Amino acid sequence: MKNPIKIEPLKLLLALGITSAASMQSAVLASDYDQGLKLYQAKNYAAALPLLEKAANAKTNAWQAQYLLGNTCLALGKMDEAKAAYQRCLATCNDKSIQDHAKGGIATVDAYKQAQAQAQSLRRTTSTTGTSGTSGTGTSGTRSSSSASAAESEEDEPTEKKVDKNAQIRNELLAKARQEANKIRREAEEQIKHEKENSNEVFKYSDGSRGLDISDEREAQIRKEAEERAKRVMYEAEQRAKGYRSN
Structure with missing residues (x-):
């Protein structure tokens, strides 16, 4: 168990008489950030x-606000806003661990957009396949069994390919997500x-000893x-x- 020996910055500032308009404005900004941080943590x-x-x-x-804003937008599904906030964070933050987290957030947004693009492309392909021309009936109004079998094979083949492609995309999405999740945990450590x-x-x-550390x-x-x-x-x-889905 670690017990912190705290230094209170606010009391120190008051003792030094730092009450300028600039410091008051910073306090207001800090208030917005602090309230936002509490709500974010909740x-x-x-x-x-x-x-x-x-x-x-x-x-x-203020990269701290940009970083939390990026996380918040990501949680709310505001992907473009999240990416923009992460990019502003990267432009001003020199902390490597925070930079890595921001880059991870951007990668999550990019992966999401890529998956959306793949889904739209697949839907267009499926729609085109489904509306392609169908074979007409002969003069007798019937087809031979061999012709029917050939037609059925042609119709079944795209469906099988679609199932295989869907399964492949699913596996790729989940595998990439697992990699990203593990990366997030490593970055936390x-x-x-x-x-x-x-x-x-x-x-x-x-044990009575003292040292520089962070709290539990x-x-x-x-x-x-x-x-x-x-x-x-x-x-x-x-x-x-x-x-x-495969079905």
């Missing part, structure tokens, strides 16, 4: 969205390691958020895969 993404948008728009170089190595917060351990709660939060993202990636992939 998974109330719809309520968090306008607050994070306000914080991100007011200070475009790398983020924990990175934050531990760069922490400036002093903790007192149960912070570690749990990073892993929890990563697991939620991983589950969301898998859920979205499973939903997309349902559009490629």
Whole structure:
């Protein structure tokens, strides 16, 4: 168990008399961000969205707001907005772990759009196949058994190919999602390691020793958020895969 030795920045600022208009404006922006962060952590993404948008728009170089805005938009299915927020985050953030997470978010958006394009292409192909010309009847109004068998084979072949293609697309979608989910979990562990190595917060351990570290709660939060993202990636992939049924 780690007990933090806290330094309260707000009290320090007040003690130094830093009460300029700029600092007050920053406090207002921080308020929007903090409220948005709380709602985001509570998974109330719809309520968090306008607050994070306000914080991100007011200070475009605040990568924290851009990053959370990207995650929130992704959770709400606002893919274009999510990608734009992640890109703004990458333009201003120097933290490698956050950069990797933002890149992962962009990859998720791109994979989603690619799957949509594949689905539309498949629907167009299926529609074209289904509306292609059918053979007419002969003068006698009947066809020989050999001709009927040949026609049935021609009709069955596209269906079999469609089934095989659907199964292939499903497997590819799910395999890619599993890779992305595992990558998210690995990145979470790398983020924990990175934050531990760069922490400036002093903790007192149960054996009485002290050292720079991050809290147990912070570690749990990073892993929890990563697991939620991983589950969301898998859920979205499973939903997309349902559009490629074999029957």
